[in-house]
Amino acid sequence: MLRRLISPSYPRQIAHCNFRNMSSGPTKRIFAPGGTAEAPQAQQYTKGSLDRSQLETDPLAQFDTWFKHAQKSGVHQPETVNLATAELPSGRVSARMVYLKELDSRGFVVYSNWGTSRKSRDVASNPHASLTFYWPELERQVRVEGSCERLTDAESQVYFDTRIRGSRIGAWASQQSSVLTGREELEAQVEEVEKRFEGEEKIPVPPFWGGLRIVPDMVEFWQGRPSRLHDRFKFTLDGNNKWTVDRLSP
Numbered sequence: 001m002l003r004r005l006i007s008p009s010y011p012r013q014i015a016h017c018n019f020r021n022m023s024s025g026p027t028k029r030i031f032a033p034g035g036t037a038e039a040p041q042a043q044q045y046t047k048g049s050l051d052r053s054q055l056e057t058d059p060l061a062q063f064d065t066w067f068k069h070a071q072k073s074g075v076h077q078p079e080t081v082n083l084a085t086a087e088l089p090s091g092r093v094s095a096r097m098v099y100l101k102e103l104d105s106r107g108f109v110v111y112s113n114w115g116t117s118r119k120s121r122d123v124a125s126n127p128h129a130s131l132t133f134y135w136p137e138l139e140r141q142v143r144v145e146g147s148c149e150r151l152t153d154a155e156s157q158v159y160f161d162t163r164i165r166g167s168r169i170g171a172w173a174s175q176q177s178s179v180l181t182g183r184e185e186l187e188a189q190v191e192e193v194e195k196r197f198e199g200e201e202k203i204p205v206p207p208f209w210g211g212l213r214i215v216p217d218m219v220e221f222w223q224g225r226p227s228r229l230h231d232r233f234k235f236t237l238d239g240n241n242k243w244t245v246d247r248l249s250p
């Protein structure tokens with residue numbers, strides 16, 4: 001039965017996924033609305049549509065247009081984005097929310113710890129990463145795939161200087177994602193950093209902290225439509241470094 005559900009063109013790994021529990025089935029705790037008697041119809045997407053004629057020729061320009069529209073429309077923190085990375089050689093994927101802080105002519109810039117965090121280990125072994133934005137108020141999603149490059153310390157310093165002092169101290173104090181014995185340990189580290197920079201207004205950006213630019217080779221714009229017949233347009237870089245656009249099936 002399972003074999004018939006999986007088309008022969010599917011990547012081989014999919015067939016190796018663990019479907020052990022499918023026949024008996026785990027006990028469901030949550031069943032998202034799906035149009036059954038017990039669970040009313042899932043929400044429909046009715047807020048807009050997207051046509052090829054509305055797209056810019058450059059996906060970064062298109063993102064800029066959509067982002068500014070999201071800001072004007074009161075989308076809650078449209079800069080909130082899921083960053084997914086994957087460690088090699090294990091291939092294990094990890095994902096977390098971060099903030100997009102800058103969009104420049106090369107790509108999407110986020111700021112983080114590059115010394116101890118999980119993402120730092122992933123990116124050190126594998127430069128490929130993806131970003132996923134979701135703006136529910138507009139029923140829009142943007143997916144980005146690309147490769148990562150670190151900003152220089154001088155570039156990171158420019159953004160670092162805009163952060164409130166507490167966040168600058170915090171960046172020095174936190175060995176992000178390392179295990180703490182308790183909150184007190186973190187607070188002691190903060191106190192130590194406070195002492196170190198006492199009386200200094202200008203705090204240098206930590207060498208283990210800064211910007212990461214995701215330089216895209218794929219950007220997809222998704223507009224929700226009724227009956228799940230969404231509009232999707234995918235920009236892909238071709239061999240001549242030119243963007244091509246395809247409409248994708250929902």
Ligand SMILES: Cc1cc2nc3c(=O)[nH]c(=O)nc-3n(C[C@H](O)[C@H](O)[C@H](O)COP(=O)(O)O)c2cc1C
Nearest residue numbers: 080096097098099111112113117118119120176177
């Ligand atoms: C809304 C939101 C925004 C966040 N923004 C950032 C960010 O810009 N940079 C960052 O390092 N962590 C940010 N975090 C924390 C990360 O999700 C994560 O806990 C941290 O980066 C460590 O992840 P890692 O060890 O997987 O790398 C944010 C969390 C939330 C919920």
